[in-house]
Amino acid sequence: MHEISVCMAIVAQVERISRQHDARVSSITLKIGPLSGVEPTLLERAYPLAAAGTPLAAARLIIDRAPIRVRCKNCGAETIADPNRMVCASCGDWHTDLLSGDELLLASVELERVTTSGAPLQ
Amino acid sequence: MCATCGCSTAEIKHQHLPLLTPLLADNDSTASHNREHLDAHGVLAINLMSSPGAGKTTLLEATIQRLRSRKRIFVVEGDLATENDARRIRAQGVPAIQITTGNACHLDAAMLHHALHDIPLAEVDLLFIENVGNLVCPACFDLGAHRNVVLLSVPEGDDKPEKYPVMFRAADLVLITKTDLLEHIPEFDVRRAERSLQTIASAVSSIEMSSRGGPGLDAWCEWLDQESSRVRA
Numbered sequence: 001m002h003e004i005s006v007c008m009a010i011v012a013q014v015e016r017i018s019r020q021h022d023a024r025v026s027s028i029t030l031k032i033g034p035l036s037g038v039e040p041t042l043l044e045r046a047y048p049l050a051a052a053g054t055p056l057a058a059a060r061l062i063i064d065r066a067p068i069r070v071r072c073k074n075c076g077a078e079t080i081a082d083p084n085r086m087v088c089a090s091c092g093d094w095h096t097d098l099l100s101g102d103e104l105l106l107a108s109v110e111l112e113r114v115t116t117s118g119a120p121l122q
Numbered sequence: 123m124c125a126t127c128g129c130s131t132a133e134i135k136h137q138h139l140p141l142l143t144p145l146l147a148d149n150d151s152t153a154s155h156n157r158e159h160l161d162a163h164g165v166l167a168i169n170l171m172s173s174p175g176a177g178k179t180t181l182l183e184a185t186i187q188r189l190r191s192r193k194r195i196f197v198v199e200g201d202l203a204t205e206n207d208a209r210r211i212r213a214q215g216v217p218a219i220q221i222t223t224g225n226a227c228h229l230d231a232a233m234l235h236h237a238l239h240d241i242p243l244a245e246v247d248l249l250f251i252e253n254v255g256n257l258v259c260p261a262c263f264d265l266g267a268h269r270n271v272v273l274l275s276v277p278e279g280d281d282k283p284e285k286y287p288v289m290f291r292a293a294d295l296v297l298i299t300k301t302d303l304l305e306h307i308p309e310f311d312v313r314r315a316e317r318s319l320q321t322i323a324s325a326v327s328s329i330e331m332s333s334r335g336g337p338g339l340d341a342w343c344e345w346l347d348q349e350s351s352r353v354r355a
């Protein structure tokens with residue numbers, strides 16, 4: 001269960017962003033592919049443990065699950081693949097290049113800041 | 123506060139901040155730092171990964187016996203709680219540091235960085251990092267090693283690559299170990315193991331070997347020599 005380590009890395013990174021912008025983080029969006037080696041469901045369960053006692057405890061975690069896409073070196077087709085079966089769905093050749101599906105990214109964060117002067121966020 | 127009625131004039135400003143940065147950016151930067159440090163000393167670092175019991179420590183013992191006369195070897199052992207593996211390496215006359223990971227399921231770049239401080243890199247040619255026995259978690263964490271070597275032992279079954287695609291796709295070399303058991307385990311088909319790698323679109327090379335000796339062990343040592351000269355180039 002390395003998802004707790006991944007969540008601690010998220011908390012450290014997002015806390016830094018929150019401080020830099022002097023703003024509260026209301027939500028965190030991740031992009032996670034099936035070949036990232038991280039299970040989104042386990043990550044969702046581990047996040048509250050890693051965020052507890054930090055300014056991110058109330059931030060919402062949103063996970064965008066990216067599909068696996070491959071391009072066949074033989075026929076050139078771009079198809080959706082399965083983590084356990086990465087062959088070309090069109091011609092069956094195994095010589096494929098991964099186009100997407102191994103993402104393990106912090107996609108974006110939503111910041112909010114209470115302001116009395118109407119000054120824009122930095 | 124508003125001067126007319128006393129209401130709060132505070133308002134909440136929202137901002138969407140796009141990032142697209144790697145989640146493990148901190149680990150990745152420590153890994154790069156480790157690699158630079160190893161490169162500066164011309165040390166080849168190999169991250170050995172497999173399930174528990176696939177024969178990583180036995181492979182290291184056999185490798186040390188073959189190479190110790192011409193290579194200065196150092197071993198970093200990742201083990202859950204015991205010093206047993208490190209003791210086996212030291213018995214071969216090679217220094218070993220144990221990273222006792224407690225309940226952790228993988229090594230990360232910071233753990234290796236910490237260990238590197240205790241390794242006299244100027245006196246080392248070849249650094250082996252024996253990761254925690256686990257085909258899932260260690261695949262996610264770049265340590266800063268130059269090559270990932272994944273062991274697949276005959277008793278485990280020939281379909282392991284399909285079951286653990288992230289790990290096997292991260293491999294720069296797959297060692298099919300314990301081939302001396304093939305005659306007792308007819309269910310394991312080496313060709314099927316190779317096809318299993320193809321099923322996950324991996325073109326990785328594999329070596330069939332037994333740590334008890336034979337041509338596979340020679341091929342593995344030759345591979346290490348080739349990779350060593352690449353790091354020193």
